[in-house]
Amino acid sequence: xxxxxxxxxxPIRVAVADDQAVVRMGLRALVEREPxxxxxxxxxxxxxxxxxxxxxxxxxxxxxIRMPGMDGLxxxxxxxxxxxxxxxxxxxxxxxxxxEYVFAALQAGASGFLLKDSAPDELVSAIRVVAAGEALxxxxxxxxxxxxxxxxxxxxxxxxxxxxxxxxxxLAAWVATGMSNEEIAKELVISPETVRTHVxxxxxxxxxxxxxxxxVFAMRAGLxx
Numbered sequence: 119x120x121x122x123x124x125x126x127x128x129p130i131r132v133a134v135a136d137d138q139a140v141v142r143m144g145l146r147a148l149v150e151r152e153p154x155x156x157x158x159x160x161x162x163x164x165x166x167x168x169x170x171x172x173x174x175x176x177x178x179x180x181x182x183i184r185m186p187g188m189d190g191l192x193x194x195x196x197x198x199x200x201x202x203x204x205x206x207x208x209x210x211x212x213x214x215x216x217x218e219y220v221f222a223a224l225q226a227g228a229s230g231f232l233l234k235d236s237a238p239d240e241l242v243s244a245i246r247v248v249a250a251g252e253a254l255x256x257x258x259x260x261x262x263x264x265x266x267x268x269x270x271x272x273x274x275x276x277x278x279x280x281x282x283x284x285x286x287x288x289l290a291a292w293v294a295t296g297m298s299n300e301e302i303a304k305e306l307v308i309s310p311e312t313v314r315t316h317v318x319x320x321x322x323x324x325x326x327x328x329x330x331x332x333x334v335f336a337m338r339a340g341l342x343x
Contacts, residue, residue, distance in 0.1 A: 129156035130249045133174060135167035135193065136160075136182040136211070141234060145180055145211075145241070152242050164188030168196055171206055177249045178207045180241075183223060191222055198227035204327060207248040229253055229330045253329035276339040278324045286320040291343050293317055293329060294336035 132155055134145045142160045149157040158174040161167040165188045171179060179197075183190035190210065197203045207229045223231070229248045232241060247253075282290065292302045292313075299317065303310040317332070326332040336342075 131158045131176040132178050133176040134160045134180045137185040164193035194226035229328050251328050276335045279339045281323045286316050289316045290320045290336040291341035294333045
């Protein structure tokens with residue numbers, strides 16, 4: 119592995135968990151040839167994935183949901199329950215555009231979703247976006263999931279929701295639509311920086327680990343556009 123130049127940002131450390139060897143091989147090859155990314159390991163099931171991330175502490179885990187034994191959803195919940203793994207971002211890589219497990223994965227702590235047949239540049243972009251603490255809210259998967267979540271979820275207490283200002287509540291609700299900061303700014307005729315500031319404050323107050331978790335909290339609190 120080539121060491122980053124002095125002063126350069128450290129590479130984004132990426133791990134893969136998938137029960138299909140050919141998928142793991144393809145994702146590994148993609149990561150290893152991409153500047154700024156570093157492949158740190160692979161696992162064929164959830165139990166092995168937990169051991170892997172405990173040992174390597176990747177920035178991003180590309181996780182299959184349907185695996186034998188400990189599946190991806192159970193793995194997500196285990197990661198979310200371990201405070202020492204809070205910094206690991208999870209991108210669910212799924213075969214199906216609308217998968218019943220993907221619906222639950224957002225609640226369990228996934229930061230984004232991709233289809234396994236996504237173009238290589240989409241996969242690389244997803245890794246970078248999620249590593250930066252953003253949510254991967256792609257129209258092909260996540261907005262459908264959010265829509266389903268919104269229709270089926272009922273309002274429930276969210277610690278800290280009462281501390282949000284009216285503007286922060288409004289923008290948290292807009293985030294739950296799956297729109298980007300730029301798209302929200304255009305709708306509200308304000309600057310993307312203003313959106314970013316209020317969204318960041320809402321995340322801090324709600325202790326949201328990333329934008330995807332803010333979506334979950336907004337839905338649970340009954341915030342909606």
